[in-house]
Amino acid sequence: MRQLVSQALTMFTSLLYKRTVIVLTLLLCSGVSAALWNMSHLSSKLIETQALQNATLYAQALNEARTLYSSDAVDRIGEGHGIIITDNYTTQDKAIPVPATYLIELGNRLSEQNPGMSVRLYSEYPFPKRRNDGGARDTFEREALQILRQNPKQPFFRIEKFQGRTALRYAQADILTPSCINCHNTLPDSPKKDWKVGDVRGVLEITTPLDSFMNKTKEGLRGTFAMLAMLSMLGVVGITLVIGRLRQTSKELERRVIERTAQLQEANEELVKEQEKSESLLLNILPKPIANQLKEGQRHIAEGFTEVTILFADIVNFTQLSEKISPRELVRLLNEIFTGFDQLSEQHQLEKIKTIGDAYMVVGGIPIARSDHAKAIAEMAIDMQRAVAQFNAKHGTTLNIRIGINSGPVVAGVIGTKKFIYDLWGDAVNTASRMESHGVAGCIQVTESTYEYLRDDYVFEERGVIQVKGKGEMVTYFLSGRKVKNLVGTV
Structure with missing residues (x-):
């Protein structure tokens, strides 16, 4: 496994070294090219925007000049001052141009002063x-x-x-104003004499060449291109040096990775073993569904069950036995008995709750509800009597067992944060405990509620009314064994 990891790392680093410089160089060149293209695009847009703004300002200035000329000059002169308003003003004395002619000649002057620029009406x-x-x-x-x-x-x-040059051509509507209507509708040579205010008389066009601006921009971009190319080369050289340095340290890193991988693998194996131990220990303490809830982060686990059956058992004569043997031997014998009980609880799919001294507690119907909880507990009780008898035969002892059973509702849950335990609460639990403590050695005493569950399948002897501490008078029964059923009926 380690050899495969080492070979894989070697192949990966070798491929990485061969490709890194090329990939980084391509990325750098791509980034530079994208930046240069973006700069060129922005420059073109900037030139176009600036030219459009200039053309708009020229058009506004020309319109304002014509409006000012028409309203403050032509309209004030009017008739009776001996001044003629005509488009052919240069051939006549005391003549001034009409506003349209004034605008055309103003545009011509601007065109002469700005080579390449054109103003047309x-x-x-x-x-x-x-x-x-x-x-x-x-x-x-x-x-x-x-x-x-x-x-x-x-x-x-x-x-x-336009005329062999790249240019912005800007056209704006020439809209008739009230001061122009009379002139256009009354002049003898006017081609149209029904003009109204707001009609489009014509178009004012301003053409601005852009090639000179573009050439200057390209010159500036060429310098920027050259600088970025030099920076790119320096970047590639730097990358190459860095990769070279990385190659020098790669073998040491590879060796450390292999060692660390081996250590991690060993640690993982140990961790898996410890997790299995912890899982096994947890399942010995808690039911599996409850253990899963704790592992998922739930801290308050409690649930009510309406129908369960609880069994309490106590080893009779065990105290007298403890006076005759050593503590170690005593614990060994008690462990043997309770180990047998644990196997019986697993066999009958019951949930062991706890042991207290020489007492044993088990329940049926939790943490997963089941309809045959009372029957499973009854089978457990009968088998516990048989197990104690086999123990006596094996060790030559005279131990006996006293068992009490009750059925009813309980609350089950986990208490504590350290050395926590899955336990039961409720009156049904207390009553089951009283059935054991008020029972008879060698007998299985059950309450009337448990009796109702089992009366059709098991043999009972009515004990009658007894006085139970904390409960008063209660009718109880001794469970004697299973009923034998045949084809004819029940015996």
């Missing part, structure tokens, strides 16, 4: 002069017009290739 109803570049020019713009017309409160955006 387009519509399904462009003015005739802007028909070439005022309508949708690609798939994104057509989708933006369609989606924003259905849901003007939510912007439409996505990242895609």
Whole structure:
């Protein structure tokens, strides 16, 4: 057994040494790769989020600029000041641009100052002069017009290739305000003259290139990748050194494990033997069901039984015998008698409760209830008389036995925490004890309750009324033996 354990440990440690470095290296590389991928993913999301925030702020700024221009400039000028409001303001004196033209040119200025950025205002109803570049020019713009017309409160955006560069295209609905309605519905060249407040006039699109940000982020990530790769290599070297150190101490550990395993095996064998002794001793003291309850942790064990039969027996003339022989011989003889009684209690499946001096107590019907408890006790009593007779014949003694039996309800349980005992309580127990103490040597005295259980199967002699201590007058019977039954009847 020890050799098999040693071989198994050797094979396991050898396999462990061969695989550990590879497994740990793969785990480390996997962790680093996962971290790098996560960093790259987070960086891309951060760039997208920042670009979206910038586009939203640009769109808000442009709308606010147009609203301010329209309400605080155009509306205040009105008519009669000699100033013309037109989209072709550059070719006329005292002319200023209409708000839409102002917004377009403001977007163009922003685009010029931010290379790659694009600001466009387009519509399904462009003015005739802007028909070439005022309508949708690609798939994104057509989708933006369609989606924003259905849901003007939510912007439409996505990242895609635009003019050869990766860019965020952000589109926002251009909604008509009260200050714009009159202009759009009265201008001679307006393509639509039934506009209402809240209609989607067109789309304001802001395109922001992302490739420069992504390139810078990738450069930073490459440096991070290189640093993590170096750290990974150092980690692998460290793991290798640690494994090497472990290999140096493995043989000593293996030897100690083998020795300890052998010691534990010996200890386990001894423990099993001691447990078997303890189990046997416990079962000699307590019934098996009660012992199992104690082992399961129950500390208060008590149960009531409505129908049991209790037997008390006392060895008559044993005191006189003790004056003639040595104490050692006395105990040996008493042990021989009670050992025989113990074998009879096992034979009749009865529960021995205790011995007190030369008295013996046994009960039928506990801890497992049985309907023939009285009959089993009666058989036990008859066999006890026979056992004492055989003992006298063997040793040349003149011992006799006095037996008392009673049937009734009892409470059974375990008392004490040290040297505990399984015992009985109740009036039926006291009465059984009185049947023995008020009995006659060589006779089996039973109460009327036991007699009722046994009258059909056993022969009785009525003793009559006797005075019983603590009970008063009682009718008792002597059990003489079993009835002999034949095919005709009972004799």
